[in-house]
Amino acid sequence: MWCWGANSHGQLGVNLISEQVEKPIKVSTECDCSLKQLACGGGHSLLLDAEGKLFSCGWNSRKQLGYENESQIFQRVWSLSGINFTTVACGWDFSCGVTDDHFLFVWGSNSHGQLGLPKNHFPEEVNPTRLHVNACSVSMGLRHTAIINSKGEVWVTGCGRHGQLGLGHDVLQSDRFQKIPSLTNISHIACGQNHTVAWCNGEKALYVWGDNRHQQLLLMSDKYKHIFKPEKIDIDVKQNVKKLISGWTHFLLWLEDGTLLTWGKNNCGQLGNINHHSGKIFHVTLPDNRRVEDIAIGSEHTLCLADDNTLWAWGWNEHANTGTDIKENFVYLPTRVLLENPTNITNIFAGGAHNFVITDADMSNDNISSENKEKS
Template identity: 65%
Template sequence: MILWSWGANSHGQLGLNVANEQVEKPTSVNIELYNNKIRQIACGGGHTLLVDSEGKLFSCGWNNSLQLATEQEVHCFERTWRLSGINFTHIACGWDSSCGITDDQFLFVWGSNSYGQLGLPQNDFPKNVKPIRLQVKACAVSMGLRHTAIINFKDEVWVTGCGRHGQLGLGKEQLSADRFSKVPKLGKISHIACGQRHTVAWSSEENALYVWGDNRHGQLLLDTQKYPKAYTPQKIDIDIKQKVKKLLTGWSNILLWLEDGTLIAWGCNIYAQLGTQQTSFSGSRTHIKLPDGRQVKDIALGSEHTICLATDNTLWAWGWNEHLNTGIKSADEEKYIGKPTLVPLEINSNSIITQIYCGGAQNFIVTEEKGDSDPVL
C-alpha cells in the first residue's frame, strides 16, 4: 500500500515532512502503519487526520488551535498519542477543529471552539481545546467552516456552532449554539454534509433533500431572491427514487452520487467546481459525466475542487486549481480546470487506486498492488 498526496502544503498538511506553498503532482508519503491499512482520511483548512484499520489516529499540519491534538505543528503523519487506546471508526475536520466517533459511538472533539463548534460551553472552553469525550453518541458527523452536525441513532440531526447564515437550522432566533441542539422539522436522515455556511441532509426513507443556511450561490436549490438564507430546514423533492451513495458538499457547491453512477451537482461554479466551464452557471442542477462513458468508482470534494476515480483506474479532477490542487497544469495557468480532466499519475502499472480523499486544497489517494486490495473493515 502506498499513500500519495498533492496540493496546498503551507502547513505540511500533505504529510511529506516539508511545509511549502504547493506540491504539484501526486507524491508518495512516508508513513509507518505497521502493516495496517488506511480506514479514512479527513482534511481541514490546513491539517489532516488519518485513521488506520485498527482505529489508531495520526495527524499532521496546522496546529494553531490544537486541531492535531498534539503540542506542536508537525509536517509528517505522527501517531496522536494523546488519543492512544481509542478506536476511531470515523473522523471529520472543520477549518481548525477536529472530531472523531469511537467504536462505542461516542464523539470526541478537539481544536478550536471559538464559535461553539465543538459542542462545549464557551464560558468554560472559550478557544483551543484538548481532546474531550462528549456525552453525545453519533453514527455520522460532518464539520463545516464553523459548525458541526451529527446524525444520532434515531436518525435525528443535532448541530452546534455558528449559525449566522442559518446553517444550524434552528431558526432566526438562535444564530449560535455551544451545545448540540436538535434540528426540528426533519424526517429520518441518512446522510449529512456541512458546507462553509450551509447544511444539507438526505432522507433515504423519503427520497428527499433537506437544506438550510446560506443560499447566495443557489446551493440550497431555492430562489436566491426569496431565500438568500434559510434559517430552518426546507424539504425539496428532486425526483430521485434510487439510493444515494454519497452526499457531498464543498464550500458552496453540492454533489449527489447515485446508485446507478449518476453525478448531480449544483451551487457555486465560480471555479468550475460543477464540472462545467460555464462559470456563471449556478443554482440549477447539472449532470457531470466522465469522458468516453467512464463510470464512477469513487468521488471526493475539496472546498472548491473535485477528484473522481473511474472504474478503469483513472483519476479525474476539475475545479479550483490555484495551488495545483487538481494535480493538473493548465497551459494558460488559469486558476481552475473547467471540466473533468485526467490527472497524470506516476504509479506502477500493476497498482490500482483503492481510496481517494480531499478537503481544503489538499488531496490523498491510496494505491495497492493488484490482488492485495482487501476492503478495510
C-alpha cells in the same frame, strides 16, 4: 499513499512546507497497518488506520491536531490512544472522531461553539474531549458541526448566523448540540462553508438550510438569501444515495446507479462544466462513458476515481489542487490525472486544497506524473 496540492502548513505529511506540491509524491507514515480514512481541514489532515489508531499533521494554530506542536509528518495522537475510531472529520481548524461505540471526541477551535462545548467552561482551543452524545456520522463546516445519531436525528452546534444550524431565526449560535426537531430518519449529512444539507433515503428527499447567496440551496437567492429552518427540496431522485458531500458553496450527490449530480456556485469550475448559472442541477459525466467508482471534494475542487481505475479532477487549481498540468487557476472540465504506470487505486480523499490517494501497490516517484492528456 500519495499526495499533492496545498502544503503551506505541512498538511501533506511529507516533512516539508511549501506553497504547493504539483505532482503526486509518496507519503511515509508511522502507521504499520493499512489505512482506512483520511480527513482534510483548512490546513491540517487526520489519518485513521485499519486498527482505529489516529495520526495527524499540518496546521495546529488551534490544537486541531490533537497535540501541542505543529508537525509536517503524520504523528500519532497519543492522547487518544486505546480508543478505536471508526470515522474522523475536519472543519476549518477543528477536528473530531466517532468511536466504535458511537461516542464523539472533539478538539481544536471552539471559537463559535462548533465543538459543542460550553464556552463559559472551556477555552477556545480545546484538547481532545469526549462528548456525551450519540453519533453515527458527522460533518464539519467552516464554524459549525452536524451529526446524525443512531435514531436518524440531526443535532447541530456552532455558528448559525447564516442559518446553517437550521434552528430558526432566534438561534444564531450554539455551544451545545441541539436537535433539529423537523428532521427524522436522515441518512446523509454534509456541512459547507455556511450551509448544511441532509438526505433521507427513506423519503428520497433533500433538505437544505443556511446560506443561499449563490443559490446552492436550489432556491432563488433574491428571495431566499438565508434559510433558517430545513426546507424540503424535490429534486426528482427516486433512488438511494451513496454519497452526499459539500464544498464551500457547492454539492455533489452520488446516486446508487452511479449518476453524479452537482449544483451551486461554479466560479472555479467546481461543477465540472463551463456553465455559470446557479440554482440548477447538472449531471457530471466522465469521458467515454466511464462510471464513478468514488468521489471526493475539497473546498472548491473535486477528485474522482472512475471504474477503469483512472483518476479525474476539476475545479479550483490555484495550489495545483487538481494534480493536472493545467497552469490556470480553474479547471472547468473533468481532466485526467495521469499515472504513467498505473496501479490499483483503492481510496481517494480531498480537503480544502489538498488530496490523498491510496494504492494497493508501490510506485516510485519517477513513475508518477499528472500529464493532462485526456479531457472531457
